[in-house]
Amino acid sequence: MIAVLLFAACFPANHLDNTNDPAVGEEPDTVVLGLVPFDPIVVVGAQVEFTAKAFFPDTHYEIVTETVEWASTQPSVASVDEKGLATALTTGSTEIVITEPSGQLTTVDLTVIEEDFDPISLHIKPASLDLVVGTEHLLSALATYPDDSTGNLASSCDWWVSDPTVAMVDNDGLVLAKKDGETQITADCDGVSDQIPVTVWEKKVAIPTTGDPDLLITAFEGVSDGWWTEYTVTIRNDGETAATGFWLDLWYDRYTTPTFCEYGDEYVWVEGLEPDESATYTTSLDDGPWYYWDSVVLVDSCDDVTEKDETNNIAWEEVLTYY
Numbered sequence: 001m002i003a004v005l006l007f008a009a010c011f012p013a014n015h016l017d018n019t020n021d022p023a024v025g026e027e028p029d030t031v032v033l034g035l036v037p038f039d040p041i042v043v044v045g046a047q048v049e050f051t052a053k054a055f056f057p058d059t060h061y062e063i064v065t066e067t068v069e070w071a072s073t074q075p076s077v078a079s080v081d082e083k084g085l086a087t088a089l090t091t092g093s094t095e096i097v098i099t100e101p102s103g104q105l106t107t108v109d110l111t112v113i114e115e116d117f118d119p120i121s122l123h124i125k126p127a128s129l130d131l132v133v134g135t136e137h138l139l140s141a142l143a144t145y146p147d148d149s150t151g152n153l154a155s156s157c158d159w160w161v162s163d164p165t166v167a168m169v170d171n172d173g174l175v176l177a178k179k180d181g182e183t184q185i186t187a188d189c190d191g192v193s194d195q196i197p198v199t200v201w202e203k204k205v206a207i208p209t210t211g212d213p214d215l216l217i218t219a220f221e222g223v224s225d226g227w228w229t230e231y232t233v234t235i236r237n238d239g240e241t242a243a244t245g246f247w248l249d250l251w252y253d254r255y256t257t258p259t260f261c262e263y264g265d266e267y268v269w270v271e272g273l274e275p276d277e278s279a280t281y282t283t284s285l286d287d288g289p290w291y292y293w294d295s296v297v298l299v300d301s302c303d304d305v306t307e308k309d310e311t312n313n314i315a316w317e318e319v320l321t322y323y
Helices: none
Strands: 002-006 032-036 041-043 047-049 051-055 061-063 069-072 078-080 085-088 092-099 105-113 121-125 129-132 135-138 140-144 150-152 158-161 167-169 174-177 181-189 192-201 215-224 228-237 243-251 266-273 278-286 292-300 314-320
Touching: 032 092, 032 105, 069 078, 078 092, 085 105, 121 181, 129 135, 129 174, 129 266, 140 181, 158 167, 167 181, 174 192, 215 292, 228 243, 228 266, 228 292, 266 278
Parallel strands: 002 278, 041 105, 121 192, 129 192
Antiparallel strands: 032 051, 047 085, 051 061, 069 092, 078 085, 092 105, 121 140, 135 174, 140 150, 158 181, 167 174, 181 192, 215 228, 228 278, 243 266, 243 292, 292 314
C-alpha cells in the first residue's frame, strides 16, 4: 500500500523570540539567509522595508539588516539603500540581493506595477499545515491579477486564526503552533481570501522496541525547474514487525550529518508502517540562491530502537536549483 502525504515547513519557536542565542564568544556555524517580505508587488513610487535574517544550525536567528550588503539587479526599476529600504521607480521586475561578509547571498523578487489594481484570486501556500507544538511556518499568500501577473502578498494581507489557543499567526503570515488541536487560518487581501486547515501535534516517537522493524529509504529525489524544487521521498518497512509513530525529517541544504531527535527544515509524522508497507511523501521548496542544495532526509526516532539494518535511515541528494 502506498500513502502520499505532504511535509510542513517548520522551525523551532525561538525563531520568533530569538531567545536561544549562542553563548557570548561562541562562533556560530554556517548560516542560512532569509529576507522578508518575500517576493512583494508594489506600485510605482511605493517603498518596501526589507528585513534580513541569518538562521543558524542551532535554530536561533539574528537580524542582520544593517550588516549585509544590499543591491538591486535592476536599479532603474527599484533602488535599495544600505538599510534595506527599497523604492519602486518604474514598472518591471528586479531582484533584491543581500550578501554577508563570507560571500553567501540570497534574493527575493520585487515586482513594480503602474496602478494598484485588485487581485482576482488568492491562494495560501501550503494548502494545509501540520506543525509540532512550539514550531513555526511562514505562509505565502499568492495573488493573481487581471493581467495574469502573480505575487506574494503575505505581508499585506489581514490574517486570523479560528482558534488562537491552537496556533497564532502574525501580520506576515508566520504561524506558531501552541497546543494539540485543529484550527483554520484565513488570509484576506483587497477583498479576496483563502483559508487552510492547520493541525498541531505533540512530537512523540514510539517505534516498537520488540521484534525487528526496519525503516528503509527506498527513493529520495529533488527536481528543480529553476523556480521550485519538488522533493519526493519513499520509505518502506523492510522488517518483520510494524513501526509506529515516527518522523521523517528533511533538510534542504545541509553540511553535516543530522542526528536523531533533531528538527528538520520540514518534517512529517508517520502513524505507522506494517511489514512490506511503503509510503511516499512530497514537498516543494521555493529555490534559494545557491547553485546546489545538499539535501538530506532522515527517518527520525528519539528512542534507541534495534532495527534489522541500522544503516538505511538516512539518504542524501544533490539538487541543482538555480539556472
